[in-house]
Amino acid sequence: GESVGLHLPTLSVQEGDNSIINCAYSNSASDYFIWYKQESGKGPQFIIDIRSNMDKRQGQRVTVLLNKTVKHLSLQIAATQPGDSAVYFCAENWPGTYKYIFGTGTRLKVLA
Amino acid sequence: NAGVTQTPKFQVLKTGQSMTLQCAQDMNHEYMSWYRQDPGMGLRLIHYSVGAGITDQGEVPNGYNVSRSTTEDFPLRLLSAAPSQTSVYFCASRERQNEQYFGPGTRLTVT
Numbered sequence: 001g002e003s004v005g006l007h008l009p010t011l012s013v014q015e016g017d018n019s020i021i022n023c024a025y026s027n028s029a030s031d032y033f034i035w036y037k038q039e040s041g042k043g044p045q046f047i048i049d050i051r052s053n054m055d056k057r058q059g060q061r062v063t064v065l066l067n068k069t070v071k072h073l074s075l076q077i078a079a080t081q082p083g084d085s086a087v088y089f090c091a092e093n094w095p096g097t098y099k100y101i102f103g104t105g106t107r108l109k110v111l112a
Numbered sequence: 113n114a115g116v117t118q119t120p121k122f123q124v125l126k127t128g129q130s131m132t133l134q135c136a137q138d139m140n141h142e143y144m145s146w147y148r149q150d151p152g153m154g155l156r157l158i159h160y161s162v163g164a165g166i167t168d169q170g171e172v173p174n175g176y177n178v179s180r181s182t183t184e185d186f187p188l189r190l191l192s193a194a195p196s197q198t199s200v201y202f203c204a205s206r207e208r209q210n211e212q213y214f215g216p217g218t219r220l221t222v223t
Contacts, residue, residue, distance in 0.1 A: 032209050043116075043202050043214030044155070089154060093209055098143060098162050099170060100204075100212060102155040 008087060010107040019077040023090035023103045028071055032093035034100065035064055035075045037086045044089060047075070077108075085110045114138050116215035118203050124221045125193040133188040133218050135203030141213075143206050144186040145170070146178065148199040149217075155202065161186055193222045 013019045025033065031052040036044035050057045050064045050073075057064050063076040073090050089105045119134045137144065145160040147170075157170030161180040175197060177189040186205075190197060200219050206212040 034212070043204075043217050045214070046211045049211065091155075091212075098160060098168075099157055100145070101157065101171070102147070104154040 008105050008107045010109060012109045012111055013080050014111050015080060015082060017080055019075075019080045019084070019108060021075045021077075021088050021106045021108065023073040023075075023106075025071050025073060025090065025092040025103065026101065027092060027094050028068070029095050030092035031095050033064070033066060033073055034091045035062075035073075036089045036091065036102075037084075038089065038105075039086045047088075080108075080110050082110050082112065084108060116203055116205055116213050118201075118215035118218050120218060121216065122219050124223065125190070126223055127193060127195060129193050131190055131193070133190075133201055133203075133220075135186045135188065135215060136184050137186075137205040137213070138184065139205060139207075139213065140183060141205035141207050142183070143208065144180065145204045145212070146176070146186070146188045147202045147204065148172065149202060150199050158188065158201075195222045198222045
């Protein structure tokens with residue numbers, strides 16, 4: 001069985017409600033940020049990205065907000081569906097290092 | 113395109129054994145990385161490469177070696193396996209500051 005993410009913070013939402021997943025990043029100089037979704041037993045899958053010269057970016061049913069003042073990212077999922085149940089990670093690109101550094105993740109549970 | 117492939121999917125080693133985790137990508141990406149994922153720890157960067165012949169250390173490089181002789185391949189070598197290296201290992205590739213594609217992972221247990 002899947003042992004990854006046993007101790008992750010969990011967000012439970014009702015199907016059809018909006019979800020907001022938060023992430024605090026570490027490096028104030030990071031200039032590129034990504035949100036990933038990881039389903040049980042699979043590798044992380046790209047959801048949406050944002051560059052530091054933007055505050056907001058929208059995709060299909062997802063929106064990412066960037067607050068550089070407090071080093072905070074959020075992922076908003078509209079009309080959450082059962083298929084959205086997964087662990088969500090944010091990642092930041094440390095400038096000049098080519099490194100993508102990941103946060104610890106949040107488990108999203110969608111309640112029917 | 114197969115994307116990013118990893119072998120093996122599962123592996124059990126005894127303490128002190130060595131092995132190589134294979135990773136290949138067919139997207140002609142410059143950048144490749146290895147991560148390990150432990151329960152509650154997210155993904156931690158082990159080593160990465162920005163092109164053939166160029167590698168560098170990530171957050172947790174001790175006990176691992178990498179090489180990049182071709183654009184396509186980026187193997188990860190465990191020199192002398194320890195129980196602390198029990199984890200799920202993911203390889204990833206991307207083109208510069210862009211979307212990063214992950215392989216399916218290798219689940220390693222060291223007894």
